[in-house]
Amino acid sequence: MNDTTRATARTTVPTTLLGAWIEGVGLLGPGLASWQQLSQIVRGIEPYCAARTLLPAPTLLPPAERRRAVALVKLTLATGLEAVAHAGRDAATLPSIFTSSSGDGQNIHAICETLASSEREISPTRFHNSVHNAAAGYWSIATGATAPSTALCAYDGSFGAGLLEALVWIATEKTPVLLLAYDVDYPAPLHALRPIADAFCTALVLAPERSTNTLGYIDAQLTQAAPTSATLPELEQLRANIPAARCLPLLELLAARRAGSVVLDYLDDCELAVNIQC
C-alpha cells in the first residue's frame, strides 16, 4: 500500500464555502430563558439580568427516564424543542449533531468520588449517563428520532466543530439537521481545572432550502483570523466563560436581523469565518 499516486494533489488552498438556511433557534443560558429573550436583549427592548440558568422539566421523556434526567438532558431537550418548534419541523425526522466541550462534569465528579472510595461500585444510571452522547440518546428516546445522530468534542471550539459538521451535513446529505451545542457547570474540585460556571445551550435547525420559517442564511469557511467578541459586554462575558456560548456573536447578528460577518472560535490555527444574511 505504498503507492503515492493521489486522486487529488494540491498545494494551493481553495476556501470551500458552506452554507445553509437557519430555520429555528433555541437558547438557554444564565439570564437567558429563550431565543425570544435574547432577541429582546440584543434589540435593547429589555436589559440583560444575570441569573442562574433555569432548567425546565423534561416532560417529553417517559417517567423512568424523566426521573433520571440530569441537568444536561433537561437543558438540551428544552433548547432543542424550542428550535424545532420555531422551524415548524417534526423532531422525529431530524438528524442531530450534539457537541459539548466537556460533557457532564457533575456526573464524572460523582463517578470519580465513588471510584476513589472503598466501595467502587458506581451506579448503573451514572455509568450510562457518563457517555458523551447521553444527551443525544435521551433526545432520540424523547422525540422518537431514529435518524443519524453524532456527539462531538473539540474542547473550547466545540460549537465551531458542531456548526461545521452541520454545514457539511447540509452540503452532502441535503436534508435539514438539528445542531445542539451545550455545556454544564463543573463542580469542585474539577472546577479548578475546567472553570465552567453555569449551563448554556443553543440549538439551530439548519436546512438546505429556504422555507417560510427561514430566519436567515449562514455561510462559513475556515480562516486564521482571530475570533470576534460579542457586542454586549454581558454576552461577551458569557462567551468568554462558557465554550458553548462561543456562538453568541453569530446569534447577536441573527437576533438583530442584521447582515454581518463574525469569526467564531474553533481550533488552534483554524477558526470559522461566518457570514449572516437576514
Added chain:
Amino acid sequence: MPTYTSMNPLQLSCFTLTTSLGAGLDANLQALQHQRSGLAPCTFETVQIDTAIGAVAGLDAIAMRSDLSAFDCRNNRLAQQALTQDNFATQVHDALAHYAANRVGVFVGTSTAGILETELAYRQRDPQSGLLLHPPRYRYSHNSYSSADFVRRYFGLTGPAATISTACSSSAKVFATAQRMIDADLIDAAIVGGVDSLCLTTLYGFSSLQLTSPQPCRPFDAQRDGISIGEGAAFILLERAVNSRTDNILLLGVGESSDAYHMSSPHPEGRGAQQAMQAALARAGLTVDAIDYINLHGTATPSNDAAEGFAVAALFGARTPASSTKGATGHTLGAAGAVEAAIGALALMHDFIPAGANTRSVDPALPIDYVLENRRQPLRHVLSNSFGFGGTNCSLILGKSA
C-alpha cells in the same frame, strides 16, 4: 426509510492497529490467523473484578514525544504507539506533502480518553478544601478532544478536527464525518481512528450493570454471559480513491441510525442495527448477496447479541459468514469501530474470515452463519457493525478494488 444516494469510494491508503493481540498489523494478523485470544484475567491497576480483559502490554514504559509531553496519559501513549508503528507516520507524511495542512482532517473516536488520570487524582485530595493534590492536565488527558488534538499536533495539521464520542460506535462514525467532509470538498484527506484505554470507570461501570463476564467473552455462544473489556488503537489515512490501483482497500459505504429506544439496551429486534446496515448497503450500492463477511459488534452480552443476531438474520438470513472478533481483542469500546475496520481490511487483504475466538456452541436462537473456524476464501466486501449506549449505530462496508 430515507433514500440514500451512493457515496464516492475512499481508499484506506495506510492503516495501523494495536490491540491485546499485539502491536502492529502483523501481530494482529498472526493472532487472528492462529485463532488466538488476547484476553486474560484482570490484573489492571488495583481493580478487583472477577473478569477477563484485553490489555495492551508495555504502555507504562512508553515515553511521549518530547513536544507532546503535556499529553502524557495511558490513552495518548497507546495512540502514539500506534502512530509510530507499521510505517504509518511515514506514509502519512508522504501523503501530506500533496495536501495543504488545513485540507487534512483528524477525526478520532474515544469513549473515555485519559479519564484514568482524573480517577487516580481523586485518590489524593486536600482534606480541608477537597482540591486535587496532583491535578491532571485536564485539556490534554481527561477532555475527550485530547485524543484528536494529540493526533492533529503529532502531524502538525491545521485543518478540521474533532473527537467523536458516541460510546461504542465512536470510531466507526469517524468514517462518516471524514467521508462527508471530503465529499463537501472541505478537506482532501483525513486521519481517522479510535483509541480507548483501560480505566476504572468502564471496568466498574460495566460491572455495576452486570455486563462483565467472569471469563473470556464468548460472543454469540448459547452460554455467553457478558463482555471482556479491552483497549486498543487503530488509525487509517483516508483519501479519495485512485481508480487505477488494484488491491486497494476501499470504504464503500457508511450507515448510521439511532435506536430511540433505551440508554443501555438495544432495541430487541435490532431495529436501529437493521437501519444502519441497510443504509450502508444503499450507500455502497450493494445488495446483501455482495457481502462476503460480517464483522459483528458481538459484545457477548445476552441482549446485545440477540438484537444483532435478529437484525443480521432479518437482512442476510444464514447465508453470510459472520463473527465477532471481540473474543480475541476484547471490547475496545470507543476504539472498536476503527479496530474492527482494520481487522476487516486485513481480512480483505489476506482473503480470510477470522473465526470468533472463545465461542464454542453458537446460540441456536441466533440463526446466522457464525464462523467458529477460520476460513480461507476470496473476499470482496466486508461489513462491520458498531453499536453503542444511547442507541447509536454505525455500519461500515469495506471493499477491495478489482
